[in-house]
Structures are given as structure tokens and as C-alpha cells.
Amino acid sequence: MMSIASYLKKHSEALVKDVGIEAACELTGKSKATLGRYYSDNDEHGDRFMPIDVVAELEGAARFPHVTAALADLRGITLSYDAEKRNASSSGVNQDVVTLAQRFAMLMSEYNSAIGDGKISINEAKRLLRETLALQQVLLDMKLNLEEEAK
Structure with missing residues (x-):
């Protein structure tokens, strides 16, 4: 079974890859190495996690809120992500x-x-x-x- 730490690191990696490593570096002001440490499975980086402001920056540019969805999943919360942003509302x-x-x-x-x-x-x-x-x-x-x- 995957640990919570490993689960969050996998979703942090998915978030960075969704945005693109170069774009993620530019957006957050973090280096490739720093971003890599946030999702590294190596024991020496086991206690390093992506700061919430970095998550917010990246999720703003990503196609999907990977880390937010992972956190919700860990709490048993179902999120509804509407990528369509429909203009027409329901008519009844x-x-x-x-x-x-x-x-x-x-x-x-x-x-x-x-x-x-x-x-x-x-x-x-x-x-x-x-x-x-x-x-x-x-x-x-x-x-x-x-x-x-x-x-």
C-alpha cells in the first residue's frame, strides 16, 4: 500500500509534469533540482514537500489540480472539477x-x-x-x- 507521503509526491510530480518542468521553474522561481526534490522518493528527500504557495501557482497553470485532488481523496472528499467552464447555465x-x-x-x-x-x-x-x-x-x-x- 502506498504511504501518504508517497501518494502526495506522485501527485506533486504529476502537477509539475502537467505544467512542464521549464514552465514550472519560471512560474515558481524554483530550480529544476528544487522541484525534483519535492517529488523525489529518495530517503534524503522524504521529508520535503511542495509548499502550498507553489502548489497554488502550479495548479493555476495546470490542466488539473493534481495535489488538491490528492488531498481531497485522502480525506474521502469528492471534488467536482469542471474544465468546461460552461457559459450557459441550466434553464430549469x-x-x-x-x-x-x-x-x-x-x-x-x-x-x-x-x-x-x-x-x-x-x-x-x-x-x-x-x-x-x-x-x-x-x-x-x-x-x-x-x-x-x-x-
């Missing part, structure tokens, strides 16, 4: 029900495609996860609309 519960049905159909289609050979590959799992998160967002929109109508 009726539209939400239609969108929910469409997203669920897309999830089932992805699942059917993924399980066709009897196993789900890593890429197929990632596509299923994306569809699941999209479905979760529709449910959240629906919840907010229902709460608004209940006032």
Missing part, C-alpha cells in the same frame, strides 16, 4: 431531466464500448470517469434548480 428542472437522460445514455454507451472485449482499459476507464463527472455535474445543476424551486 425540465431541461435538467433531459440533459440527465442524455448524459446517462452517453455513459452507458461508453460502458458498452469499454466492456466489449471483457475488460476495461486505462483509457476506457478515463473516458468512463469523464462521463461520470459530467453526469455528476448535471445532477448538481438539477439539485440547485430544485432547491431554487422549493423556496
